[in-house]
Amino acid sequence: MADFYVTTPIYYVNGAPHIGHAYTTIVADVFARHYRQRGDEVFFLTGTDEHGLKVQRAAEEQGISPQELVDTNSAKFRDLFAKLELTHDRFVRTTEADHKDAVVEMVRRMKAAGDIYLDTYAGWYSASDEAYYSEDEIEDGKAIESGSAVEWVEEKSYFFRLSKYEQPLIEWYNSQDIPVRPKARRNEIAAFVEGGLNDLSISRTTFNWGIEFPEDPEHVLYVWVDALTNYITGIGGFDEKGEPAKFWPADLHLIGKDILRFHAVYWPAFLMSAGVELPKQVFAHGWWTVDGQKMSKSRGNWVDAFELVEQYPLDLLRYFMIREIPLGSDGNFVQERIVERNNSELADNLGNLVNRTTKMMQGFLGGTVPKSVETDVEADVSLRECAAKTLTEVRDSMDKREPHHALESIMHLGNELNQYIQSTQPWKAKKEGDSERVEQILYHALEGIRWMAVLVQAFVPDAAAKILVAFGLDPVEGARLDALQWGGLPAGNTITTPDVLFEKIELDVPKPVEKEPKKKSKKKGDKKMNKDDAEGSGLIEFGDFLKVKMAVGRILSAERVDGADKLLKLSADVGEDAPRTIVAGLALAFEPEDLVNKQVAMVVNLKPAKLFGIKSEAMVLAVKDADGGLELAFFSDNIVPGTQIS
Numbered sequence: 001m002a003d004f005y006v007t008t009p010i011y012y013v014n015g016a017p018h019i020g021h022a023y024t025t026i027v028a029d030v031f032a033r034h035y036r037q038r039g040d041e042v043f044f045l046t047g048t049d050e051h052g053l054k055v056q057r058a059a060e061e062q063g064i065s066p067q068e069l070v071d072t073n074s075a076k077f078r079d080l081f082a083k084l085e086l087t088h089d090r091f092v093r094t095t096e097a098d099h100k101d102a103v104v105e106m107v108r109r110m111k112a113a114g115d116i117y118l119d120t121y122a123g124w125y126s127a128s129d130e131a132y133y134s135e136d137e138i139e140d141g142k143a144i145e146s147g148s149a150v151e152w153v154e155e156k157s158y159f160f161r162l163s164k165y166e167q168p169l170i171e172w173y174n175s176q177d178i179p180v181r182p183k184a185r186r187n188e189i190a191a192f193v194e195g196g197l198n199d200l201s202i203s204r205t206t207f208n209w210g211i212e213f214p215e216d217p218e219h220v221l222y223v224w225v226d227a228l229t230n231y232i233t234g235i236g237g238f239d240e241k242g243e244p245a246k247f248w249p250a251d252l253h254l255i256g257k258d259i260l261r262f263h264a265v266y267w268p269a270f271l272m273s274a275g276v277e278l279p280k281q282v283f284a285h286g287w288w289t290v291d292g293q294k295m296s297k298s299r300g301n302w303v304d305a306f307e308l309v310e311q312y313p314l315d316l317l318r319y320f321m322i323r324e325i326p327l328g329s330d331g332n333f334v335q336e337r338i339v340e341r342n343n344s345e346l347a348d349n350l351g352n353l354v355n356r357t358t359k360m361m362q363g364f365l366g367g368t369v370p371k372s373v374e375t376d377v378e379a380d381v382s383l384r385e386c387a388a389k390t391l392t393e394v395r396d397s398m399d400k401r402e403p404h405h406a407l408e409s410i411m412h413l414g415n416e417l418n419q420y421i422q423s424t425q426p427w428k429a430k431k432e433g434d435s436e437r438v439e440q441i442l443y444h445a446l447e448g449i450r451w452m453a454v455l456v457q458a459f460v461p462d463a464a465a466k467i468l469v470a471f472g473l474d475p476v477e478g479a480r481l482d483a484l485q486w487g488g489l490p491a492g493n494t495i496t497t498p499d500v501l502f503e504k505i506e507l508d509v510p511k512p513v514e515k516e517p518k519k520k521s522k523k524k525g526d527k528k529m530n531k532d533d534a535e536g537s538g539l540i541e542f543g544d545f546l547k548v549k550m551a552v553g554r555i556l557s558a559e560r561v562d563g564a565d566k567l568l569k570l571s572a573d574v575g576e577d578a579p580r581t582i583v584a585g586l587a588l589a590f591e592p593e594d595l596v597n598k599q600v601a602m603v604v605n606l607k608p609a610k611l612f613g614i615k616s617e618a619m620v621l622a623v624k625d626a627d628g629g630l631e632l633a634f635f636s637d638n639i640v641p642g643t644q645i646s
C-alpha cells in the first residue's frame with residue numbers, strides 16, 4: 001500500500017486564525033481525503049508554531065506569559081480545524097516534549113556533521129517574519145519582500161554552514177521530479193541560491209522563549225530550526241535506528257509562497273546536514289487578497305476564519321477555494337464570486353441533478369434501483385466513457401497538484417449528466433410505456449451521479465456523503481476511488497432524495513435605490529435623460545463583469561499566419577494542462593520572437609473562433625495607440641500563468 005504524507009505550515013500563535021490559515025489547511029485536507037479514497041495510507045499533519053521573539057512580544061503586549069498566550073491561541077486553531085471538519089492525523093505543537101527531543105536530535109546531527117560554529121551576528125532581523133535579512137533586502141527600515149519592520153541585531157550566535165549546501169541544493173532543484181513547485185517558484189528559489197548563500201545564524205541570546213540551544217543554555221535556538229523540525233516530530237520523531245518514523249519523506253509540504261525560502265533552502269539544507277532524506281515536494285501556493293486588496297486589520301478587510309465558517313457552508317468554502325484559483329496562483333476573495341459558484345455550479349449543476357433524478361426514480365420506478373445493463377445506445381456509451389475519463393483526469397490532476405482541474409473535470413461530468421437526461425428524455429419513454437428504456441436511462445443517470453459523488457467527495461464531503469447515503473451506500477466505504485467500477489450501484493437499493501444539497505444564496509449587497517417613476521417631459525434635455533435610463537447608462541452589474549474570465553497567459557511560441565499579414569498564431573500557458581492556441585491581430589505591431597516568454601492579459605472564456613482555419617481559444621487584450629500601433633499589458637514573472645485578473 002502506498003503512503004502519502006502531507007503537511008501544512010505550523011501557524012504562529014501571536015494572533016487568531018484567518019482565511020489564509022483556513023485555505024492551506026483545507027487544501028491539505030482535500031489531498032489527504034483524496035489519497036485516502038485511493039486506498040493509500042495517509043498522514044496529514046498540521047499544528048502551531050509557538051516559540052520565538054514574535055510570540056514572546058505578543059505575550060508581553062498582552063501582559064500574560066508566553067505559555068498562557070500559546071495555550072489560548074493554539075486552542076483557537078484546533079477549534080477552527082474542528083469546525084472546518086478537517087481530518088488531520090495530528091495537531092503538533094512546538095511546545096510539546098516530543099518535539100523538543102526531535103529538535104535536539106536534529107541539532108546534534110548538524111553539529112556532528114561539522115556544520116555548526118560559534119561567531120557573532122551583526123545584521124537585520126524581522127521579528128514579524130522571524131527572518132534575517134541582508135542589507136540589499138532592506139529599504140527604509142523594512143524588508144522589501146514582506147514589508148515587515150526590521151531591527152539591528154548584534155550578538156553572539158551559533159551559525160549553520162548554509163553556504164556549504166549551495167551546490168547540493170541547486171542539484172536538488174534540478175532533479176527530475178522538480179521537488180519545488182510550481183516551476184516559477186523553483187526558478188525563483190534556484191536564482192536566489194545561485195546568487196550565493198551566507199551561513200545562517202541559528203541562535204539568539206537576547207530573549208528566551210524557545211528551545212534551549214543543546215549544551216549552551218545561554219542561547220535559544222532560532223525558531224525556524226525548531227519549527228521546521230515539526231515535520232519529523234509529527235510522525236513520531238526519530239526511531240531507535242535514528243531514522244525518521246514511518247511516512248518520511250513527506251510527499252507534500254504545502255506552504256504559502258511567503259515561506260518558500262525557509263522550506264526550499266533552509267529545510268533541505270538542514271536535512272542534508274543531518275543525513276535525512278529530503279521531502280519529495282515543497283509546493284508554494286498563492287496568496288488570497290480580499291476584495292482585491294491585501295488583507296489587513298487596518299484596511300478593515302481582515303477575514304477572521306471563524307466568521308468565514310459562520311457565513312458559508314463548509315462544502316461551499318472548500319469548493320470555492322479550490323475551484324477559483326489554480327494552486328500556486330493568487331486569488332481574490334469576493335463574495336459575489338462565491339455566490340456565483342454556489343448558485344450556478346453547485347446548486348444548479350450538482351444539486352438539481354440529484355434532486356431531479358432521485359425524484360424521477362421514485363416517480364417512475366418506485367425508488368428501487370434497476371439492474372445495470374451496458375447498452376450500446378450512443379448516449380449511454382458516451383456517458384460511461386465520460387465517467388471513465390473523469391476518473392483518470394481527477395487522479396492525474398491531483399497527482400499533478402492541480403485540484404482545480406480535478407473539480408473542472410467533475411463538473412464537466414455533471415454537465416454531461418444533465419445533458420444526458422435532457423437528451424434521453426426518460427419521461428418520454430415512460431409515457432410510451434418503454435419500461436426497459438426507463439430503467440436503462442435511470443440506471444445510467446444514477447450510476448453517473450454516484451461516480452460524481454465519489455469523485456467529488458474529497459472536495460465537498462458533506463454533499464457527497466448525503467448523496468451516497470441517499471443511494472443506500474456507506475459514505476466511507478462507498479466512496480473508495482480504487483473500487484470505482486461502472487455498474488457498482490447494486491440493483492434493489494432504495495433511492496431517497498437527500499435534503500437540499502446546496503441552498504441558493506442571495507447576494508448580501510445593498511438593494512439599489514428604487515427609481516422614481518418616470519415623469520413625462522417635453523424638454524429636450526429631460527428626454528435625453530429618459531433615453532439613457534431606458535437604454536441603460538452603459539454601466540453593468542458586477543455579476544456581468546464576473547462572467548468575463550480574464551487571466552494572465554504566458555506566450556510560449558509565436559509565429560506568423562500564412563496569408564494573413566495582421567495575424568500571429570500564439571501558443572500560451574494559461575495554467576491548464578495543455579497550452580491554448582490563440583490567433584491574435586498583433587503581427588503589424590510585434591515581431592513574433594519579441595512576444596515569446598511574455599506574460600499578457602487574456603480573456604479565457606470566449607467561445608472559440610476559427611480564423612484562417614485555426615481555432616483560437618482565447619483573446620489577448622491590447623490597446624491601440626494614437627498612431628494605430630498596439631500596446632499590451634505585460635505582467636512580471638512573479639505571476640503564475642493562469643492567475644485571474646479581477
Ligand code: ME8
Binds near residue numbers: 255
Ligand atoms: O509562517 N493567502 O506561520 P503563519 C493564502 N509559523 N495563504 C495564507 C495567507 C493568505 N493571505 N496568509 C497566510 C508561519 N497564509 C510559520 C510557518 S512552518 C514550519 C512555520 C498561510 O501563521 C500560508 O500557508 O505566518 C502561509 O504560508 C501561512 O499561512 C503562514 O502562516
